[in-house]
Amino acid sequence: MQLALNKLHFEREDRALFTDLCANFSAGDIVQITGENGAGKTSLLRVIAGLCTQYQGEVLWHAGPDQAPVDHQHYDFRAALLYLGHAPGVNVSLSARENLRWFFSLCGYQKEQAGDTSLVSVVSDQAIVEALAQTGMRGYEDVACRYLSAGQQRRVALAKLFCSAAPLWILDEPFTAIDKAGVAALEARFQAQREAGGIILLTSHQNLQIEGLRTIDLSEYQGRERT
Amino acid sequence: MILLPGMAQTLKACFRRELLIGFRNRGDIANPLIFFLCMLVFIPLGISPDSQVLAPLAPGMIWVIALLATLLSLDRLFMTDYEDGSLEQMLLSGQPLYLTTLAKIWVHWMMTGLPLTLLSPLLARLMFLPSEAFAALVLSLLLGTAVLSFIGAIGAALTVALKRGGLLLSLIVMPLYVPALILGSGIVQNAVEGFDNQAYVALLAAYLLLCTMLAPLAAAAALRVSLDT
Numbered sequence: 001m002q003l004a005l006n007k008l009h010f011e012r013e014d015r016a017l018f019t020d021l022c023a024n025f026s027a028g029d030i031v032q033i034t035g036e037n038g039a040g041k042t043s044l045l046r047v048i049a050g051l052c053t054q055y056q057g058e059v060l061w062h063a064g065p066d067q068a069p070v071d072h073q074h075y076d077f078r079a080a081l082l083y084l085g086h087a088p089g090v091n092v093s094l095s096a097r098e099n100l101r102w103f104f105s106l107c108g109y110q111k112e113q114a115g116d117t118s119l120v121s122v123v124s125d126q127a128i129v130e131a132l133a134q135t136g137m138r139g140y141e142d143v144a145c146r147y148l149s150a151g152q153q154r155r156v157a158l159a160k161l162f163c164s165a166a167p168l169w170i171l172d173e174p175f176t177a178i179d180k181a182g183v184a185a186l187e188a189r190f191q192a193q194r195e196a197g198g199i200i201l202l203t204s205h206q207n208l209q210i211e212g213l214r215t216i217d218l219s220e221y222q223g224r225e226r227t
Numbered sequence: 228m229i230l231l232p233g234m235a236q237t238l239k240a241c242f243r244r245e246l247l248i249g250f251r252n253r254g255d256i257a258n259p260l261i262f263f264l265c266m267l268v269f270i271p272l273g274i275s276p277d278s279q280v281l282a283p284l285a286p287g288m289i290w291v292i293a294l295l296a297t298l299l300s301l302d303r304l305f306m307t308d309y310e311d312g313s314l315e316q317m318l319l320s321g322q323p324l325y326l327t328t329l330a331k332i333w334v335h336w337m338m339t340g341l342p343l344t345l346l347s348p349l350l351a352r353l354m355f356l357p358s359e360a361f362a363a364l365v366l367s368l369l370l371g372t373a374v375l376s377f378i379g380a381i382g383a384a385l386t387v388a389l390k391r392g393g394l395l396l397s398l399i400v401m402p403l404y405v406p407a408l409i410l411g412s413g414i415v416q417n418a419v420e421g422f423d424n425q426a427y428v429a430l431l432a433a434y435l436l437l438c439t440m441l442a443p444l445a446a447a448a449a450l451r452v453s454l455d456t
Contacts, residue, residue, distance in 0.1 A: 049319055053455050078321030079229040087312025093251040094244070105240030106320040106327075109229045144251070165229065 008057035018221040027197040035218030082166035088157035092146035131162035151177040241330035259296035278355035285354035286415035324447035340372025363418030371411035377438035384449035
């Protein structure tokens with residue numbers, strides 16, 4: 001499993017935010033993208049996720065040794081991806097449980113049950129409740145998200161990490177509005193994902209306590225300002 | 228290789244989500260209805276309460292008001308999902324954006340067009356529309372308001388990223404609303420005058436089918452563009 005960035009170049013308002021960015025991520029990588037405010041961290045994540053198409057270069061996803069690399073607009077990439085952006089993706093009219101149930105009926109994966117050819121959704125209601133408990137949201141499963149604080153809404157979004165099967169995580173500032181205990185729990189989750197052979201790309205201004213953390217400093221890829 | 232849930236399951240889940248959100252914000256249903264009601268109260272006051280004056284105006288007037296009422300409700304269609312990041316999740320989910328858009332439009336129609344249609348005979352009474360045209364009015368609005376929701380979704384998707392997209396939205400969808408308006412009010416007019424209606428109804432139904440197929444595609448493409456910043 002490999003994600004390759006090939007000569008990525010991205011401009012905004014006539015200013016190159018990053019240029020000639022090449023990187024390879026493989027199973028077990030946790031990568032923190034650093035850079036000052038406005039350096040283009042979010043833009044880079046959006047480019048990789050495939051939300052932003054105004055760039056030059058290539059983003060290739062290689063799911064396995066026996067599969068051809070595919071572009072990041074391809075189904076295989078989308079199915080493997082879990083993206084958490086700045087906005088939590090949580091509808092405030094719905095409860096945490098309803099939000100996650102909807103999310104996993106789009107992105108949850110299926111597998112064939114032993115001896116049965118019909119596909120079964122793996123992310124059950126039980127799994128959602130457990131994931132919410134792991135982010136410290138036990139007892140808030142059925143409260144409409146509008147009555148939750150910003151940090152709690154964020155936790156609802158982060159609960160996706162605890163029951164998702166996606167191998168590639170792209171997380172934009174996952175620690176925003178999260179308290180210390182929450183950060184520690186997330187770091188432990190990242191560690192587990194890394195051991196399970198996932199790839200995590202994230203931006204954060206925190207000093208993360210994660211073994212073998214790779215960093216990509218965007219200031220090294222800054223382009224010259226156009227005159 | 229990861230397999231995502233099937234399309235039927237996705238469509239069902241999206242439909243259920245939109246219905247739940249609609250139900251939780253059921254106060255929003257009242258907005259276009261109150262507008263509809265206000266206009267129909269003001270028109271007799273403004274023009275003339277005389278049934279001889281109002282009756283010929285009724286078919287066109289009711290239709291224009293229904294159109295404006297729908298237009299009012301459109302700018303919120305994708306706004307919440309755009310602001311809270313749900314739209315990004317829909318786009319990146321690997322599921323066709325067509326399905327999520329289709330579910331949103333259906334529910335939008337159920338929250339605006341359907342109540343308008345159900346309320347229309349009562350309001351037609353206020354406008355002195357002859358009672359033999361009531362069935363035609365309900366039928367034309369039933370088909371026509373769905374067309375309005377589908378086409379409106381294209382405009383809403385194009386303008387979702389703009390701060391004040393309301394005006395632009397109206398400009399984009401107005402020309403596309405013209406056939407629906409002509410056919411819809413034509414159906415009612417024909418019924419008043421006692422002519423055969425089949426051709427107009429068939430044309431409006433065909434327009435609805437065309438919009439059902441193509442409008443979610445166009446809206447989905449527009450949403451991709453709106454998110455591409």
